[in-house]
Amino acid sequence: MSNLFIPNPKEAESIHILREVAAxxxxxxxxxxxxxxxxxxxxxxxxxxxxxRIPFPLLHIDTGHNFPETIEFRDQLVAELGLxxxxxxxxxxxxxxxxxxxxxxxxxRNTLQTTTLLDAIEEFKFDACIGGARRDEEKARAKERVFxxxxxxxxxxxxxxxxxxxxxxNGRIHQGQNVRVFPISxxxxxxxxxxxxxxxxxxxxxYFAHKREVFFRDGMVWTANEHxxxxxxxxxxxxxxxxxxxxxxxxxxxxxSDADTLEAVVAEIRDSTISERGARIDDKRSExxxxxxxxxxxx
Amino acid sequence: MTQNRKLxxxxxxxxxxxxxxxxxxxxxxxxxxxxxxxxxxxxxxxRQRGFDYLDFSLATDGLIAEREQGITIDVAHIYFNTxxxxxxxxxxxxxxxxxxxxxxGASTSQVAIILIDARKGVIEQTNRHFFISNLLRLGHVxxxxxxxxxxxxxxDIFLKIKADFEVLAEKSDFxxxxxxxxxxxxLKGENIAKHSELMPWYVGNSLLDHLEVLESSDLHESTVxxxxxxxxxxxxxxxxxxxxxxxxxxxxxxxxVGDEVTVLPxxxxxxxxxxxxxxxEYSEALPGASITITLENEVNISRGDMLVKSSELPKSxxxxxxxxxxxxxxxxxxxDKYTLQHGINRVLAKVESIDSVIHTDxxxxxxxxxxxxxxxxxxxFRLSKPIHFDTYHDNKSNGRFILIDxxxxxxxxxxxxx
Numbered sequence: 001m002s003n004l005f006i007p008n009p010k011e012a013e014s015i016h017i018l019r020e021v022a023a024x025x026x027x028x029x030x031x032x033x034x035x036x037x038x039x040x041x042x043x044x045x046x047x048x049x050x051x052x053r054i055p056f057p058l059l060h061i062d063t064g065h066n067f068p069e070t071i072e073f074r075d076q077l078v079a080e081l082g083l084x085x086x087x088x089x090x091x092x093x094x095x096x097x098x099x100x101x102x103x104x105x106x107x108x109r110n111t112l113q114t115t116t117l118l119d120a121i122e123e124f125k126f127d128a129c130i131g132g133a134r135r136d137e138e139k140a141r142a143k144e145r146v147f148x149x150x151x152x153x154x155x156x157x158x159x160x161x162x163x164x165x166x167x168x169x170n171g172r173i174h175q176g177q178n179v180r181v182f183p184i185s186x187x188x189x190x191x192x193x194x195x196x197x198x199x200x201x202x203x204x205x206x207y208f209a210h211k212r213e214v215f216f217r218d219g220m221v222w223t224a225n226e227h228x229x230x231x232x233x234x235x236x237x238x239x240x241x242x243x244x245x246x247x248x249x250x251x252x253x254x255x256x257s258d259a260d261t262l263e264a265v266v267a268e269i270r271d272s273t274i275s276e277r278g279a280r281i282d283d284k285r286s287e288x289x290x291x292x293x294x295x296x297x298x299x
Numbered sequence: 300m301t302q303n304r305k306l307x308x309x310x311x312x313x314x315x316x317x318x319x320x321x322x323x324x325x326x327x328x329x330x331x332x333x334x335x336x337x338x339x340x341x342x343x344x345x346r347q348r349g350f351d352y353l354d355f356s357l358a359t360d361g362l363i364a365e366r367e368q369g370i371t372i373d374v375a376h377i378y379f380n381t382x383x384x385x386x387x388x389x390x391x392x393x394x395x396x397x398x399x400x401x402x403x404g405a406s407t408s409q410v411a412i413i414l415i416d417a418r419k420g421v422i423e424q425t426n427r428h429f430f431i432s433n434l435l436r437l438g439h440v441x442x443x444x445x446x447x448x449x450x451x452x453x454x455d456i457f458l459k460i461k462a463d464f465e466v467l468a469e470k471s472d473f474x475x476x477x478x479x480x481x482x483x484x485x486l487k488g489e490n491i492a493k494h495s496e497l498m499p500w501y502v503g504n505s506l507l508d509h510l511e512v513l514e515s516s517d518l519h520e521s522t523v524x525x526x527x528x529x530x531x532x533x534x535x536x537x538x539x540x541x542x543x544x545x546x547x548x549x550x551x552x553x554x555x556v557g558d559e560v561t562v563l564p565x566x567x568x569x570x571x572x573x574x575x576x577x578x579x580e581y582s583e584a585l586p587g588a589s590i591t592i593t594l595e596n597e598v599n600i601s602r603g604d605m606l607v608k609s610s611e612l613p614k615s616x617x618x619x620x621x622x623x624x625x626x627x628x629x630x631x632x633x634x635d636k637y638t639l640q641h642g643i644n645r646v647l648a649k650v651e652s653i654d655s656v657i658h659t660d661x662x663x664x665x666x667x668x669x670x671x672x673x674x675x676x677x678x679x680f681r682l683s684k685p686i687h688f689d690t691y692h693d694n695k696s697n698g699r700f701i702l703i704d705x706x707x708x709x710x711x712x713x714x715x716x717x
Contacts, residue, residue: 005574005581007588009306015589016548019529020643023602047577048589051542052534135376142375163374163403163626165713167548168640168701172708186387188378272334 010187011044011195016167017146017183018048018130022055024171025128025179029086031117032058034070035246036203037132040192041183042077043201045130056130057084061117063109063248064091065227070246073204088120107229108250118154121178128171130181136188146185152176189244193269197262209242209260220253244269304380307510307518308387310405310437312397312428313414318445322414322485323377323390324355326507329492332379333358352486374404384511397424398659398673399626401431402713409438409518410510417450417482421463426660429464433471434622434675434715436695438518440478443506447498448484454500457482470661477517481506524552524586525613525689525697526606527642532591544575544591545600547643550696554592554608555583561609562598563687568609569594603644605687613697615685620717621700622657622691623670623678627711629704631670631678637711638703639682642696645703647683654679670712678714691715 018041021028030045032038045054060074078085090112093099098119099112121129135142145161147169162170171179184192196203213224215234222228224236227249241254242265259265313319324341327333333341337358345354358377377388389404391397405411411432415425432440442464450456461480468478481490482501489495490505504512532544554560558571574581575591584590592606600606607613625631631650639648654677655664670676691698702712 002582005576005579005584005588005590007576007585009587012548012587012589016529019546019589023530023643048546049530049532050575050577050591051536051539051544052532053536136378142377162710163399163713165403165406165626165701165710166696166699167407168642168699170640170701170703170708170710172638172703174708186376186378188380188385190380191385 010184010191011047013167013186014041014044014183015048017169017181018045020169020171021128021130021181021183022049024169027124027126028056028128028130028181029059029124029126030054030056030130031132032060032074032085033132033246034060034066034074034204035132036192036196036207037134037184039077039201039203040187040195041130041132042081042083043199044183046081054081054083057086059086059088059120059124059126059129061113061120062087062089062091063113063250064089065109065249067204067206067243067246067249069204069206073202077202086120086124088116088123090116092116093119103229105229105231108248110248110251113248114154121154126178127173128179128181130183132184133182134187134189134192135182135185144182144185146182147171148180148182149173150178150180154178156180190266190269193262193266197266204246206243206246207265209240209257209264211238212241212254213237214239214241214254221256222253223249225249305384305511305515306387307384307410307513308389308408309410309412309510310389310391310401310408310432311412311414312391312401312405312431313445314416314422314424317414317416318356318485319390319414320356320358321354322412322443322445322483322491323388324353324358325485325488325491326386326388327358327377327379328353328355329488329507330379330381355485374400381507381511386510397427398431398624398675401428402435402624402626405431405435405437406713410441410513411437411439412441412443412506415442415444415460415464417444417446417456417460420460421467423660425464426467429467429471430659430661433473434624436472436520436691438477438520439513440473441506441509442478442480444480444482445485447482447489448487452482452484452489452495452497454498457501467661479503479509481509519586520551520695522551522694523611523689524554524608525550525694526554526592527644528600528602528604528606529643530602531600542593543597544593545606546589546591547606548589549584549586551586551694553583553585554606556581559609560594560606561612562594562600563605563607563613563615564685565599565604567598569596569598571595605642605644607687613687613689613694615687617682617685618651618679619682619686619688620654620677620679621714622675622717623702623712623714624675625670625672625712627704627709628672629707629711630672631702631712632668636705638705639680639686639700639714640703641686641688641700644686646686648680648702649682651679651681653677677717688716690717692717 090109093116099115214221215224215236242257259268341357375390391400391404413428483490492507528545529547532546572593572595635650637648656667656676657664689697698716700714701710704711
């Protein structure tokens with residue numbers, strides 16, 4: 001038998017990072033949103049530790065406004081791989097009076113997640129939170145480290161980041177600090193989609209074209225349902241749409257699309273002229289929106 | 300991810316006004332990597348600032364503080380691809396903290412693009428950027444003579460700069476075929492994606508074409524295999540009850556089932572029994588692979604140990620000399636103690652002596668009592684335990700380390716073992 005293993009460089013790099021997390025930290029956790037990036041992370045973690053189980057739990061910060069398809073998918077995946085899942089709810093943070101629900105036209109629970117996340121980190125004493133953020137998503141993300149140290153308030157100090165040299169990762173931290181880890185930092189949106197296709201990874205149905213009640217605002221396609229604020233003049237249509245990112249319903253716009261297979265989705269992404277975050281309503285608030293959110297502990 | 304698409308990582312270096320961000324924006328634009336919404340943001344901001352051209356530098360200048368100052372302050376990673384190649388650019392600033400930032404950006408790159416302003420020619424910073432490319436032993440250097448539009452696309456000016464740079468190149472370890480000179484205008488898009496009609500005297504490839512024809516052998520070193528153990532994989536499940544795998548990333552050369560190997564630091568000998576990647580077994584793995592290996596006999600191995608072919612043992616010493624680049628504002632002094640992280644293995648290190656600080660313009664070195672931020676110098680260390688290393692010259696992956704401050708836990712220096 002002679003078969004040669006030719007590595008995929010980005011996959012190898014991500015696995016290297018995940019193994020460093022397991023080795024350097026006591027209580028790592030994988031932040032799982034049910035989106036394609038965190039699903040890809042789960043596959044990479046499976047590969048990193050096979051035939052052993054993934055040595056850390058998943059944490060889902062549930063805004064209460066998630067697409068039901070995502071939640072269903074999440075529970076299936078967790079059951080299939082025998083993973084531990086922790087869920088913490090934004091609704092609880094609201095009930096505890098820690099955050100106040102936004103009102104009106106652009107109301108979203110997206111920024112409220114930060115408080116729930118920081119509370120969960122404190123509750124479980126997580127020292128490393130693995131996330132699926134990529135540097136190609138957004139300008140402020142382009143400068144993010146693979147191991148990004150946060151203080152006890154979860155804050156990111158972008159001017160005082162540890163330099164990361166070669167692939168030597170320094171995860172040493174003080175009591176109270178934690179590290180956000182981004183194993184797919186160097187992947188592009190297309191890389192992720194091509195990987196999902198090559199590996200035949202299951203993803204939630206809302207990534208594929210389906211009929212949905214939507215309305216149009218600011219040149220974007222919004223989901224029409226009870227969680228999304230809509231003015232009486234904003235008319236509802238039934239359209240074929242799919243989602244490019246899967247976040248909270250209130251901040252994730254759909255795109256008009258007929259791509260109902262992985263092949264069609266990959267082809268669409270390859271030809272796309274709108275960036276992925278172009279469909280994120282939360283980034284449209286201001287040009288520096290992401291950076292401001294990150295400074296206060298957003299993922 | 301398409302496996303047959305090549306991955307090239309590039310570090311860009313230049314002074315503040317050499318037009319580096321413009322070049323990157325132009326590369327994104329010409330490869331159709333700027334999406335409509337990003338392009339619209341660039342058009343809008345360019346108009347607001349009263350420019351009569353598209354300011355492509357806006358595509359990369361990320362953080363708020365930078366936007367205010369109009370200069371890049373850190374390493375930013377930018378991604379684009381052509382049909383054949385995936386590109387990653389580590390964009391590093393050219394101003395005060397350039398050494399720290401460029402060393403960081405170049406550390407993950409195989410190619411450097413050094414930008415020279417055609418009106419200014421080779422300046423002190425050009426020397427420094429080239430010095431760092433040489434220190435890190437990058438596979439290839441592109442000297443891009445930019446702003447040719449401002450010198451009437453004059454060949455003589457280009458040739459003069461080329462000749463000046465060649466004087467510098469002779470002082471380096473690079474072979475002449477590792478350095479390529481290209482006259483460009485990033486602003487106007489000349490010689491970026493296609494050959495410029497305004498510079499018919501230039502017969503070489505455009506920048507993008509040149510990067511695409513670089514071969515793997517131009518980019519990656521081929522040397523002996525080094526396999527540092529990151530993680531011991533023990534499933535403790537029924538199906539894999541006795542499985543004990545050693546997981547890590549393979550560097551330098553390939554490993555095969557049946558290879559006779561030595562485990563360091565114990566110097567125990569064994570043979571490779573199996574090579575795994577996920578649920579598949581392979582007979583051989585190429586460098587760069589993140590794999591799991593099992594051995595013929597039971598060997599006590601823990602994280603930080605290293606597996607090598609028994610015929611290719613590295614050096615094992617407690618006393619090492621290295622070229623250090625100080626990347627933290629706290630100076631390195633004789634007597635200081637650090638955690639030295641060699642690959643993934645950590646030992647304690649004490650600075651025994653500092654030989655010199657090296658001028659980063661190839662003009663020699665001077666004795667020094669300390670290394671300040673952005674200094675590069677020769678330092679001798681005594682270690683708490685031996686490390687198993689090669690010189691950086693012989694084997695890049697096994698000849699480098701970082702220094703971690705014992706108080707702040709910051710990464711304060713990077714070392715290249717002599």
